[in-house]
Amino acid sequence: MKSLSGRDLLSLSDLNASELHGLLEFAADLKAGKSNPQFPQKILGLLFRKASTRTRVSFSVAMYQLGGQVLDLHSSVTQVSRGEPTSDTARVLDRYLDVVAIRTFDQAEVQEFADYAKIPVINALTDLEHPCQILADLLTIQEEFGSLKGITVAYLGDGNNVAHSLLLGCAMAGMNIRIASPAGYAPDAAIVNQAQGLMEQGGHILITQDPLAAVEGAEVLYTDVWASMGQESLANQRLPLFQPYQVNDHLLEQASGEAIVLHCLPAHRGEEITEEVIEGPASRVWDQAENRMHAQKALLASVLA
Ligand code: CP
Ligand code: NVA
Numbered sequence: 001m002k003s004l005s006g007r008d009l010l011s012l013s014d015l016n017a018s019e020l021h022g023l024l025e026f027a028a029d030l031k032a033g034k035s036n037p038q039f040p041q042k043i044l045g046l047l048f049r050k051a052s053t054r055t056r057v058s059f060s061v062a063m064y065q066l067g068g069q070v071l072d073l074h075s076s077v078t079q080v081s082r083g084e085p086t087s088d089t090a091r092v093l094d095r096y097l098d099v100v101a102i103r104t105f106d107q108a109e110v111q112e113f114a115d116y117a118k119i120p121v122i123n124a125l126t127d128l129e130h131p132c133q134i135l136a137d138l139l140t141i142q143e144e145f146g147s148l149k150g151i152t153v154a155y156l157g158d159g160n161n162v163a164h165s166l167l168l169g170c171a172m173a174g175m176n177i178r179i180a181s182p183a184g185y186a187p188d189a190a191i192v193n194q195a196q197g198l199m200e201q202g203g204h205i206l207i208t209q210d211p212l213a214a215v216e217g218a219e220v221l222y223t224d225v226w227a228s229m230g231q232e233s234l235a236n237q238r239l240p241l242f243q244p245y246q247v248n249d250h251l252l253e254q255a256s257g258e259a260i261v262l263h264c265l266p267a268h269r270g271e272e273i274t275e276e277v278i279e280g281p282a283s284r285v286w287d288q289a290e291n292r293m294h295a296q297k298a299l300l301a302s303v304l305a
Contacts, residue, residue, distance in 0.1 A: 004302035008114045008121045010107070012131040012168040013194060017201060020138070020172050027139050027291070027298035037301045042068040044300065045093055047113075048103040048124065049075045050229045054265060054292050055124050055132065059101050062297035066304075071097070090116035099304060101132075105230055120303035127161055127230065128188070133264050134165040135295035138173060140288045141220055144260055149174040149201060154218035154255070156180050156211055156245040157272050159187030162224045162264050167195040167205065174201030180214035181207075182241045211245050215254045221282075222262045223247045223272045239271065248274040252282060260284045 003019060015023065029035045044063040046056055060070045073093075075081045080089060086109055093100060094117040102110045102121060107128040114121040123131050142148055153170055155163050159181045167187060170177035177195070179187055186207055195205055208214055215221060226242040227235035247261060261273070261282045269275045278285060 004299075005305045006120060007303055009131055009299060009303070010110050010114055010121065010123045011129050012134055012165045012172070013198065014131075015172070017172045017174075017198075020135075020169065023135060023295070023298050023302060024139050024142055026302065027135070027294045028142070030297050030301075031139075031291075031294040037305075038067040039098075039301070039304050040067040042066070042098040042304055043071060043096070044068060045071045045073050045097040045100040046103075046124070047073050047075070047078075047080070047089075047093075047100055049080070049105065050103050050125065052103055052124070054289055055101070055103065058289075058292035059124065059296050059300075062293050062300055066297060066301060068098075068300075068304075086112045087116045089113070093117065094119050099300060122299065122303070125161060127228070128191075129165045129168075130161045130264070131165045131169075132292065132296055132299065133162055134169040135299065136288060136291035137166065137222070137262055137264070138169055139291045139295050140262065140284055141260075143287070143291075144284065145219060150176070150203075151220065152176040152178065152218045152256075153220040153222055154178045154180065154214040155222045155224075156214060156247055156251070157223045157242060158185050158226055158228065159207075160224060160228050162222075163187045164191045166222065167191055168198060171195035171198040171203060171205065172201070174199070174203045176204045176206075178206040178208065178214040178218065180209065180211045180245060182245065183209055185241075211251060212254055215251050218255045219259055220262060221247050221252060221255055221259055224264050225266070225268055226272055242272070246272060246274065247277055249276055249280075252277055252280075262288050265289055
């Protein structure tokens, strides 16, 4: 993936459809052991302001397997927590690191970092997007169904960062994406418009408040927590509002007989997903979590090439 050399991934829409498909093919080849690119001496920095299990560990393992090194730079151990400006941090770390993955609140922070740093900057989750998650999700769907085009994904719950990147990714891949959320929790209208503009390979977008309309006949059911990191104080008041969007056996029965269930994790069993469904035969959440590592290895190798 020479075309991604030196590039940032701040939004999934920083990729075009052909680059997205190329990355997924590369990730599949890496997973199958068909390729073993090496980047000795290259250093990845992880600049995180939020907790993380999968993203931190999968990025780290991917970088080690590429022969590189990782610096885990949580904001609490750097001057970031004492308010050093992003523009200063970016220009300094640019001199030390070869690539950086940032997890923070405001999308504008990753954008500002990228404006000031020449090295590739990867969005490892903001309040607006989670592009690396969706690379792994699309890889998982492709493994299950052989291809992406024409597959229908139903996302139930909060129109959040994961929903936004999923919308963009499905639109680029010619998939049908349906998002069902309670009133007031639909995805950002600007992202929906952006996704509409990316549907060059066909597909259809449905934004609804009706969970059954979203799920009917879908091949993939996807959910995420009802209160994201930074919104924990709102969790209890959201429970009754979100209850009809819980991915449970009843909703799963309305989907395609071949339907699989995805969740980016961490999951709150009994809230957005039931124990029966996440541990049941349709669940692919562990393969999905594993694929974070393969997808991000492909991304790292591509931007470092
Ligand atoms: N799905 C995901 O990003 O998980 P972490 O928050 O554990 O990194
Ligand atoms: N929407 C969730 C995703 C966690 C991986 C959050 O932002 O907390």
